[in-house]
Amino acid sequence: MNADHFADSLTVLRKLAQGIDPRHDAPLAVDDPCQTPEVIRALFHAIRALETPAPKPRTPPQQAGKPWQPEEEQALLQRFVAGESITAIAREHGRSTGGIRSRLKYLGKL
Structure with a gap:
């Protein structure tokens, strides 16, 4: 994955974790599956994992x-x-x- 796609993916994950629809920059619906605590927690874990540099071999x-x-x-x-x-x-x-x-x-x- 090139750097631009990586940055774009992180932006999408961050918006979803913040309750924002990345397609329209509008709040997600209250009943959207991305608004559940377990999904939000998973999104933050994914963001943290992607932001953590890989260990050097x-x-x-x-x-x-x-x-x-x-x-x-x-x-x-x-x-x-x-x-x-x-x-x-x-x-x-x-x-x-x-x-x-x-x-x-x-x-x-x-």
Whole structure:
């Protein structure tokens, strides 16, 4: 959806939530379904959701998804046996905490 259509859609939702017919800029009829509390509440939720910026996608760690080298596995095991946290090991290896746990399971350590 381009920016103009998005802005137009928000304008329509705002008018409906305020009890205004967006086609004629006149008040909605009292018995209009858009005048019910649950619909008004839903319209405000939709407006808030559309106005909230989408979260930025995370950049995966440098080594995420890459094959494990034998020397890297040895370093992983040494750190794990030494009691280093999974988070610290992940940071050091450029991998996710899930990737570290998965490798430790594969190696029979978890």
